[in-house]
Amino acid sequence: MLLLFFLYLSLFAFLTFSINKFFWFARMPLHGRWELYPVPREPAERARYGGSYYEEPEWWKKPRKISRIGEIKKVLKEMFFIRRLFINQRRHWWFSYSLHAGIYWLILWAVFLLAGAVTELSGQVLITGEDGNFWAGLVYSGTLISGGAGVLLLTVGSTGLFLRRMFNRVLNKYSAPQDYFNLLFILAVAVSGLVVWNGDPGFDYGREILKAMLTFSPVKAGTALTVHILLLGALLIYIPQTKMSHYVCKFFAFHRVLWDNEPNLKNSKIERKIKRTLSNKPPVVSWAAPHAKISEQLKELSGEDQEE
Amino acid sequence: MDNIKPQDVSKPSEQMIKLDNLMSLPAPYDQPGMEPDIKTAGDAWSKNYCASLDGIIGNDMLFRPKTGPEEKQIISKFLNGLDKLFYEESNGGYLQPLLLSFEYCEKCNTCSEACHVFKGSGEKEIYRPVFRSEVFRMLYKKYKKGGSLWRRFLGGDIEINVEAVMRLGELAYRCNLCRRCAQVCPLGLDNGLLAREIRKLFSQEMNMAPKLLHEKGSVLQLKTGSSTGIARAAFLDMMEFMEEDIADRTGKHYKIPIDKKGADILLIHNAGEFFSWPDGPAAFAIIFGEAGLDWTLSSDIAGYDCVNYGLFYDDLQARKLALHQLKAARELGVRRIIIGECGHAHRASAVTSDRLVAGGDNIPRESCFPLLWDLVKNNILKLNPARNNFPVTLHDPCNITRMMGIIQPQRQIIKAVCPWFKEMTPNGVKNYCCGGGSGFAVMNSLNLQEWMCKVSCRMKFKQVLEAFQNTVENKSMIKYVCAPCSNCKGTFRNMLDYYQATSRFNIRYGGLAELIVNAMVEFNRPYLEFLNEDIT
Numbered sequence: 001m002l003l004l005f006f007l008y009l010s011l012f013a014f015l016t017f018s019i020n021k022f023f024w025f026a027r028m029p030l031h032g033r034w035e036l037y038p039v040p041r042e043p044a045e046r047a048r049y050g051g052s053y054y055e056e057p058e059w060w061k062k063p064r065k066i067s068r069i070g071e072i073k074k075v076l077k078e079m080f081f082i083r084r085l086f087i088n089q090r091r092h093w094w095f096s097y098s099l100h101a102g103i104y105w106l107i108l109w110a111v112f113l114l115a116g117a118v119t120e121l122s123g124q125v126l127i128t129g130e131d132g133n134f135w136a137g138l139v140y141s142g143t144l145i146s147g148g149a150g151v152l153l154l155t156v157g158s159t160g161l162f163l164r165r166m167f168n169r170v171l172n173k174y175s176a177p178q179d180y181f182n183l184l185f186i187l188a189v190a191v192s193g194l195v196v197w198n199g200d201p202g203f204d205y206g207r208e209i210l211k212a213m214l215t216f217s218p219v220k221a222g223t224a225l226t227v228h229i230l231l232l233g234a235l236l237i238y239i240p241q242t243k244m245s246h247y248v249c250k251f252f253a254f255h256r257v258l259w260d261n262e263p264n265l266k267n268s269k270i271e272r273k274i275k276r277t278l279s280n281k282p283p284v285v286s287w288a289a290p291h292a293k294i295s296e297q298l299k300e301l302s303g304e305d306q307e308e
Numbered sequence: 309m310d311n312i313k314p315q316d317v318s319k320p321s322e323q324m325i326k327l328d329n330l331m332s333l334p335a336p337y338d339q340p341g342m343e344p345d346i347k348t349a350g351d352a353w354s355k356n357y358c359a360s361l362d363g364i365i366g367n368d369m370l371f372r373p374k375t376g377p378e379e380k381q382i383i384s385k386f387l388n389g390l391d392k393l394f395y396e397e398s399n400g401g402y403l404q405p406l407l408l409s410f411e412y413c414e415k416c417n418t419c420s421e422a423c424h425v426f427k428g429s430g431e432k433e434i435y436r437p438v439f440r441s442e443v444f445r446m447l448y449k450k451y452k453k454g455g456s457l458w459r460r461f462l463g464g465d466i467e468i469n470v471e472a473v474m475r476l477g478e479l480a481y482r483c484n485l486c487r488r489c490a491q492v493c494p495l496g497l498d499n500g501l502l503a504r505e506i507r508k509l510f511s512q513e514m515n516m517a518p519k520l521l522h523e524k525g526s527v528l529q530l531k532t533g534s535s536t537g538i539a540r541a542a543f544l545d546m547m548e549f550m551e552e553d554i555a556d557r558t559g560k561h562y563k564i565p566i567d568k569k570g571a572d573i574l575l576i577h578n579a580g581e582f583f584s585w586p587d588g589p590a591a592f593a594i595i596f597g598e599a600g601l602d603w604t605l606s607s608d609i610a611g612y613d614c615v616n617y618g619l620f621y622d623d624l625q626a627r628k629l630a631l632h633q634l635k636a637a638r639e640l641g642v643r644r645i646i647i648g649e650c651g652h653a654h655r656a657s658a659v660t661s662d663r664l665v666a667g668g669d670n671i672p673r674e675s676c677f678p679l680l681w682d683l684v685k686n687n688i689l690k691l692n693p694a695r696n697n698f699p700v701t702l703h704d705p706c707n708i709t710r711m712m713g714i715i716q717p718q719r720q721i722i723k724a725v726c727p728w729f730k731e732m733t734p735n736g737v738k739n740y741c742c743g744g745g746s747g748f749a750v751m752n753s754l755n756l757q758e759w760m761c762k763v764s765c766r767m768k769f770k771q772v773l774e775a776f777q778n779t780v781e782n783k784s785m786i787k788y789v790c791a792p793c794s795n796c797k798g799t800f801r802n803m804l805d806y807y808q809a810t811s812r813f814n815i816r817y818g819g820l821a822e823l824i825v826n827a828m829v830e831f832n833r834p835y836l837e838f839l840n841e842d843i844t
């Protein structure tokens with residue numbers, strides 16, 4: 001029963017800490033504009049060469065055109081292909097992509113396991129699909145392919161990145177012990193997964209765990225599986241505490257900083273936000289240089305209009 | 309030398325690197341003796357400033373402490389400032405971008421290849437974009453994260469001492485803040501932003517910002533109206549003289565309106581142009597006059613100088629200047645502000661200050677290039693491109709292209725008026741900085757200029773030579789680098805002079821408006837003075 005609780009706890013911790021981090025960033029004050037072109041939310045004909053609405057005379061009178069499709073396309077390319085790394089550092093990309101692709105396959109694997117668990121709980125038997133049951137066959141082989149690909153890619157990726165970090169002169173110089181530890185941690189989860197898989201090629205253990213989780217029954221696990229569960233759960237709790245939570249950071253770094261070129265136009269949403277920010281309390285922590293003591297002068301310069 | 313690590317900034321040494329084995333330049337600069345050797349700081353400077361990084365002194369207000377208590381004071385001020393960077397109350401306007409770039413670097417080293425300073429230097433470790441950021445991170449972690457084992461695990465294995473603080477202060481002035489590295493980072497992180505945050509800490513907390521940016525820059529501008537020190541009366545005289553000069557040169561009188569209430573356009577130039585490149589503002593007066601635009605200049609503080617050096621080192625100064633500029637426009641009751649050929653002023657005015665005010669105070673700010681292209685495209689001016697009968701290449705100022713997305717208008721104009729136009733590689737949004745960005749172009753005290761010409765300008769100089777590759781050695785042929793930005797012009801002036809590229813190979817530089825006026829059919833004489841020199 002303890003293992004079951006640990007699994008609930010680690011999943012809960014992963015989600016809570018990640019969501020918490022997201023809201024922590026989301027609640028930060030409106031920052032000054034710091035965009036960087038090309039901005040994919042510009043219409044395609046401009047985004048192509050990195051242009052913006054500033055290329056138009058009297059741009060502030062023209063209707064604002066935003067390409068959400070362009071933005072989504074860029075995000076998907078970055079998420080599923082790690083495009084910037086592919087273009088700018090191919091050697092590193094092979095391993096980084098392997099690790100990330102491994103994670104995506106394993107997420108798919110978890111979905112297949114869940115589908116398999118529900119299917120089995122509903123009384124159907126999951127086998128290779130030779131009996132003509134398409135669904136059973138799909139779930140069974142889907143689990144096999146996604147789990148196998150995921151764990152292999154994860155192992156190759158984390159090993160490769162670890163070795164690269166060890167033996168590449170530059171990476172080695174800039175890596176903290178934690179950087180190695182993170183990769184080793186992932187590798188340990190992957191290797192323990194390989195060991196368990198070796199004794200259970202159909203990933204039945206995975207479905208058993210999910211069934212236990214769905215029905216609140218104890219997880220039956222031998223030593224290898226127990227070690228694997230403990231490592232995986234600990235990793236899930238650990239990831240959001242570290243920079244491995246860059247799935248949150250990337251959202252803000254791109255959408256809220258580099259691609260945020262929303263102009264402060266009259267009656268716009270951003271204008272209302274700015275008005276709210278400007279009417280907030282003045283800063284209580286001030287800087288020490290003599291020229292920093294200027295609040296009165298600044299107030300006068302800002303004009304009265306802001307308060308309207 | 310290759311073994312330098314971020315931790316080494318705390319270790320005493322005369323100089324962390326030597327400026328040798330720089331990136332090689334193409335012909336004819338691949339021959340020995342084509343460029344001067346760099347002179348690093350001597351003993352006297354080393355005693356007073358921080359020359360222990362690379363023998364260069366960028367921040368001439370970063371004085372070396374003389375006594376133990378002074379050392380302690382510097383370190384404690386630095387740590388106070390470090391704290392303030394991470395408080396919402398003191399750095400709310402940049403906290404989110406700062407934390408993202410600070411916390412999430414994967415040390416993948418993708419950014420190094422994109423940095424012209426790192427590449428131009430022959431890959432010196434201390435100029436690697438992530439080196440500076442890592443020193444910054446390590447110092448913060450060491451300061452904040454308590455217990456030694458845990459700290460080491462996280463990467464805070466560094467000693468905080470005065471050498472480290474001073475070297476970090478200098479390192480912040482070995483980055484052009486061009487943000488080219490951020491374009492390639494897979495996580496969208498920005499080493500340029502971190503360099504600017506370090507500059508900010510040194511300025512806003514420690515009062516140690518380079519004299520030419522702060523005391524003789526933004527402070528002077530807030531006092532006199534211009535970072536050049538030109539006061540209102542002198543400005544008015546200069547404009548009167550400019551009107552006369554245009555009449556002498558073109559045979560036609562163009563009015564330069566000043567403080568015209570209710571005009572459509574308030575045009576603001578970088579006042580450095582009035583001194584160093586008056587042909588630029590004069591060309592604008594001619595073009596705007598010919599087009600019949602309803603425009604004016606302002607004689608108010610920050611109304612006749614669009615410079616905002618705060619953008620390079622200090623949020624508070626940036627804010628004050630931006631608000632002054634808006635005040636000048638508000639008082640004249642103009643409909644919009646047009647920024648002349650000045651890259652950082654474009655960004656400071658239109659982008660960085662966009663969230664400072666709201667409502668009626670928020671007077672629209674625009675770049676001059678779309679307007680100029682509109683005039684050229686619609687044949688408002690009678691132009692004959694054959695008058696610009698020489699090879700021209702275009703330098704893209706980072707602040708206008710990478711940070712504002714204005715890419716096409718300036719090239720359309722050049723393509724329309726210069727038949728021999730040749731792009732640099734790379735260009736547009738992927739351009740390289742001229743090497744003088746972030747204030748280096750004007751920081752001419754001590755020896756930063758030498759470093760700039762030799763190291764940070766190296767990539768741009770290479771690009772220029774490559775753009776003119778077949779004609780470089782043809783001395784009788786003028787080659788023109790169009791640099792539509794005052795800071796970039798300042799850099800090209802110093803760079804071409806340093807490599808003697810004008811005297812040896814007739815490579816010239818200038819703005820964009822001058823090329824337009826030079827193509828105007830109604831003037832008998834070329835507008836570009838060097839064409840007159842060559843003819844006679």
Ligand code: SF4
Nearest residue numbers: 413414416417419493
């Ligand atoms: S590319 Fe980005 S993540 Fe990689 S080292 Fe540079 S700043 Fe860090």
Ligand code: SF4
Nearest residue numbers: 423483484486487500
């Ligand atoms: S901002 Fe520019 S100069 Fe600074 S580190 Fe990045 S690429 Fe290099």
